[in-house]
Amino acid sequence: MSQDVFVVAEHLQGKIDDVTYELLGKARELAGQSGGHVVAVLMGSGIQDQAGSLGAADKVLYMEHAALENFNPESYAKALSHILEQNKPRLTLIPNTSMGMDLAAAVSVKNNLPLVAYATDVQFDNGQVVATSQLYGGKINVESVLEGDSSVVSVLAGSFPADAGKQDGSPAVETVAAPDGLDQTRVRFKNLIQPEGGDVDITQQDILVSVGRGIQSEDNLPMVEELAEALGGALASSRPIVDNKWLPKTRQVGKSGLKVKPKLYFAVGISGAPEHIEGMKDSELIIAINTDPEAPIFEVAHYGVTEDLFDVVPALTEKLKS
Amino acid sequence: MASNKLSIDPDQIIEKEHVVQEGMDISGQWNRMFEQRVIWDYNTEMLDKVTALEGGESLGYCYQCGQCVPVCPVNLVGDYGPRKIFRRVQLGEDLFQSPLLWQCTTCMNCLRVCPKEVDMIQIMPAVRQEAVLQGYVPEELQQAFENTFDYGNPLGESPKKRAAWTKDAGVPVPIMKEKKKADVLWFVECYPSYHPRGIDASKALARVLNELGVDFGILGVEEKCTCDSQRLAGEIGLFEEFAEQNIKTMKRYKFNKILVTDPHALNALRKEYPKYGGKYEVVHYTTFLAPMLDKLNFTNKLNYKVTFHDPCYLGRHNGEFEAPRQILQALPGVELIEMFRCRENSYCCGGGGGGMWLDGFMADHVSERLSERRVREAVEVGADVLAVCCPYEVSRFEDAVKSTGNEGKLVVRDIIELVVEAMGAN
Amino acid sequence: MPEQSVLIVGGGPAGMEAARGVADLGYKAILVEKRSRLGGTPDEAHYAALTPDFRSAEEAMKEMADAVQNHPNVELHLNSTVTAASGSVGDFEITLKNAKGSEKVKAGAVIIATGFTHFDPGRETQQYGYYEFDDVITLVDLEKMLKAHKVVRPSNGQPPKRLCFIQCVGSRDRQIGNEYCSKVCCGIASKEAIEVRQQLPDCKVFIFYIDMRMYGYWESQIYWPAQEKYKVNYIKGIATEVLKKGDQLIVRGEDATFGRPMEVPMDIVVLSVGMEPSAGTKEMAKIFGLETNKYNFIETIGGALNTVTTSKEGVFACGACTGPADLEDSISSASAAALKAVSILRKTAQAA
Amino acid sequence: MNIIVPVKQVPDLVEELEINEDGTDLDRDYLSYKLNEFDEHALEEALLLKEEHGGTVTVIAFEGEDTDKALYTAIAKGADRAVKITNDLPPGTPNHVLAKALASVLSGMEYDLILTGVQAADDRDGQLGVLLANYLDVPHVSVVSGVAPNNGAVTVQKEYAGGVMAEFEVDLPAVLGVQAARQTPRYAPVSRVRQVMRQAEIEEVEASDTEAEVGSSIRRMFKPEKGAGAQMLEGSPEEIAEQIIKILQEKGIKK
Structure with a gap:
């Protein structure tokens, strides 16, 4: 069992999304309390150099595979499930975004991990993970206690400042082997569709x-x-x-x-x-x-x-x- | 009218000689005929479809006399008129999918003058119902229907807050659930329960009822929209749903008559509810108060030039033209002046028959809103107060006062607000 | 011996013609008229010229009245009304009442010719303002003015510059209950329009109509001359309401050809009022026990082949008491009634 | 294509939400429920697919307040079947439990596609669709705004931030979390709903498995702190307009 706090890095078209830094900043604070490390999980293909921008993490777990070149709900969930299974972090933070939504609930079932979604805050409280979710259209906050020694919280973007997580540096990059059959998926990425140009930005x-x-x-x-x-x-x-x-x-x-x-x-x-x-x-x-x-x-x-x-x-x- | 002939440059007229087509000599000036001849294939299917509907029969009665068009409020600001509807449908226009379908406010002025009794008040709801069933319903209207179905009011407000206005009414407003029995059941309706200006009128009426010592009660959260306008806008199922609920609710209480603030509720409760087993004596508040004016002490002189807008559903539909005027004339300092169109020929505010929820839609089809037209008339006769007694009208006319740039010249007041003003401070 | 006389009720054109017919056939005609003189509505309402031939109504009625007044077989009861009737075909006993009292007369057959009354345009709706605005008048009012050669605005006595007719007032209207066409108003309005143009060449004349019903020769006798020679303006689209702005009337309606609303200023608005059964017609139906139709006109039961026989044997009806009729119709049906009445006298005499 | 649309009643946000005495749940006595608006979109998309490509639409819901109304409304809109899961699962039951129960019911049914709303206002423990897909072990894509059948699979569009979308091909059967249907959800005329209520039948089934490890519990519910919040501007519309202009001038946004 580890006390590490994992952060799943989100990226699109080779660029790490700001929400990742927000979570990294928060993870730093949490890892300080748990006594573990901050570990960024980066899955993709040919983007290991992006690890450098995840300097707020102590370590980057990088999984390289052609099936991870573009986000794919199935291959990414499989990959993440594999990583979490191997590492059993104390807490995994996943952005509650379009991509993260496909991952958090998936690993919750696959790895049998408690999940709390729509979090705007996460704390350790007497050794337990406590997450505050913003529910009912923002009208009600719900504080949940996550049981067990490993759990997942998906966090709304914008919940924490990104600055704390934006540190350059050279975290240790550990390459993780992809699980078998990662490219045998029932969901296949076709292409990205860019918004129609011409409109006001x-x-x-x-x-x-x-x-x-x-x-x-x-x-x-x-x-x-x-x-x-x-x-x-x-x-x-x-x-x-x-x-x-x-x-x-x-x-x-x-x-x-x-x-x-x-x-x-x-x-x-x-x-x-x-x-x-x-x-x-x-x-x-x-x-x-x-x-x-x-x-x-x-x-x-x-x-x-x-x-x-x-x-x-x-x-x-x-x-x-x- | 500009001559169409001039639209062709004389130099462009092609002269041909000895042109023979199909054995006929058609020599002469060719493109003089600026429009192609059209051979109509009279598709009578559409008219048959309408007249086959229960309630749609009389559209086929029209003999094109043209009396309806000049009194149609929508025709004055657009290109709509019952006679024209008949003609277009006769020529094959699909009324079920036509924007014309939603423009009628069911004001009934056409029926008033129609020698053939072509009854738009029956035709429109019947066709609209079909259109709604087929899924052709303007989005705004759909929203009002959904709100009504979900919340019992077209505004989409919480049904639990229906009686919230009573809290700061300043006078007791008893709820029938506690009271069980009253002489008068006041059916408040949606806009008087939720709309801020409707609430102003409700509070005023509550005060007057207390002053007069009327034994009354309201249904509070148990009350649902009577849905008369939704019915006329084509949602007859919605009407039936809530009619059944309201009738069931009212059965639980003892009362002698129903008092309404809203002429649309008057119409529903008086004319439609009996068909569903709810038979009541229903009275509009103006009719109710007019004979009791001597019991009120008017201490405040108003000094207003007031003109009165007859609500379609109080006047034409339910025959009450006098009571509102009696009340206004009894208020000290009120000078009542009539608008060009009044009483039986009163103009329509545009809110009836679903128009309340079709403002955006209507904007695409009329040059100005009916309420704006009406406000201009009120200003024209020199009124400084436009008195109304239908809860649709206050907000409609207040908007129109602003949009026509008449702020400061004209204010809109419910009659009951004027009554309370004349009663002076407590 | 069955009675060899025919009682005729009503001294208008139809009644006079029926009486003359009976008398000419050698039978006694008892003509009962409530007014002090013969001539009926054309006389009472001061008609100027008859439709469609423009003949002086006064002269024409005088000619008809002279024919009966001087006829040896006609027994004339002026200032008299029928108050009761009993008996049956061949043997009616009718009670007449006049200023001196009641008397009973015997007749073998009866002809009802009690005519019509003009629709009262103020009765059902006020939308044309007949009782509200002085310058809104009816065909009848205008007829009187035409007769006097004094077509002026009642409000100020000035000759009108613009005058219009609104057709179908009180006719073809389900709400009023008169679903029938009154038949004559199109012709009369056109005839009056011509007369106005003759008397006041500067006055513009308009006729607002749903459809002009000018059957037979009326088309060439009145309609076309009105439009072509007398420049009367025919506008399709009936006016809906008459309003007053200043001292001018505003006719508001729809120009149905263009499909646009119109507001036309007018000095005089003439309502082309239709025909309804007269009080006398309704009264006679009651006294003689005659079936009436839903509009209270006397029902004739012979369909198209017999337009004068009523539901009661021996009682006939002619003229406008059976429905809207023009003068030609009235005279024709009166002759027919005379013939039928006489033939029934003969039949009963032979049977006796 | 046979489509199943699981729908869920959620507290109506039009009402003021109150928290119960021990502060761990909403005060449900006075709540009213409404069909999750994303589920409305899922149903609309399902109906559109059925209209274009044939097949059936089955709507399935857990028994609860106003469930029947929602199911009848769905039939009035064009759904072919309505199924109600009758286990006693009170409102507020975690999505893990609901998803597992649904999975146990659906495993006995034939389907090509399951469309759910992408999320609901009370998804505390994750989105129902994703959980369901994983219990069923079928592929899923969420935040979908376009579905088209394609040779035994479906082509779907998934929305990312900023208007970028990704296109995927998904083998059937699959679960899709629908963000928005191609058109505004249709209106169900009340006349038809009433007719459906008289004629149509809601099938009832019992889920065989309602045991799921949620692994989290609610410790506290509270309304968001009223922070400093906004400074409210009062007065007539004109007065408010003037105040706004003054603020804009002070901030240098407007001269």
């Missing part, structure tokens, strides 16, 4: 006016667009708006969309599900309009308005124009 905008479910109808979009224009910014949105095809995917802020850090993030009719907040909470100034005073968006917003957006938005647009 919302990550590059200083001012974003972002719309959520509260605008009720596609027909109300022009009203908000007008505000964005008056502010000299671009229109962004939360997931339901994109799911409804009211705006292209390129405008989506949040977990499955884009992370943005504009100077002004103006949230219109967005309640602030954790997945959304994850993508915008680092904005310099956040102003939110939502009729529900309990909406989680007000937790991250600097200024809040509970008046009807259909009154405030046109009034503001008009004043900005004059």
